[in-house]
Amino acid sequence: MTDEVRAFICPQCGEPSKSNVHGVVETRDPEDPGTLGMEFALLCCGYCQTPIVQYREEDPWLDSYDGVKPAAYYPSPRLLSDAVPPALRDEFEEAQKCFDSKAYRATLVMVRRTLEGTCADQGSTKKTLAQGLKELQDQGRIDGLLAEWADLLRVVGNKGAHYGQTVSRDDAGDALHFAEALLDHLYVLRARFNAFQKRQQQRSNSEQKGS
Secondary structure, X not given: OOOOEEXXXXXOOOOEEEEEOOEEEEEOOOOOOOOOOXXXXXXXXXXXXXXXXXXXXXXXXXXXXXXXOOEEEEOOOOOOOOOOOHHHHHHHHHHHHHHHOOOHHHHHHHHHHHHHHHHHHOOOOOOOHHHHHHHHHXXXXXXXXXXXXXXXXHHHHHHHHOOOOOOOHHHHHHHXXXXXXXXXXXXXXXXXXXXXXXXXXXXXXXXXXHO
């Protein structure tokens, strides 16, 4: 343990906390000494006792870590794939910022906006979000469980948009998880499956021609 104390927002419980640095590991490409160093530091949340790993990259102008704000490495923050359209990533990331700021009603509103944008990007022409989600299900783009999740997000999102309604941290966090799963399914897993299916068909065609 070092004498250094760091203040941070715990990525697990969301509470402001501080901790001594329990250990530091620095990495650098041994085959290229000119590359920037990466520092990993171990901390512990004072509230939920979750171990936290922070990382920061060396400042290229100062050749040091002074003044470089560390970011959470573990537990890892939600990072959407680049395969998700930028406009949808922006909506989701704003929902994440609302959650990190403990604005849970706003989180649900942004999750609902993410769903609306997803339906539009997937080509839905329906006027309501409920109809748009049903259209995606009817087209086979989302299965029964994901459709149930998405419809529940829609209902919970309505709750966040109405005056006087309270929203818990757990509900807002689950909404983010489900929205992330939906985006990952539509833009990452389906693309991988389609590519896999195409390769298998090409291999099958080649084998038939060679027989």
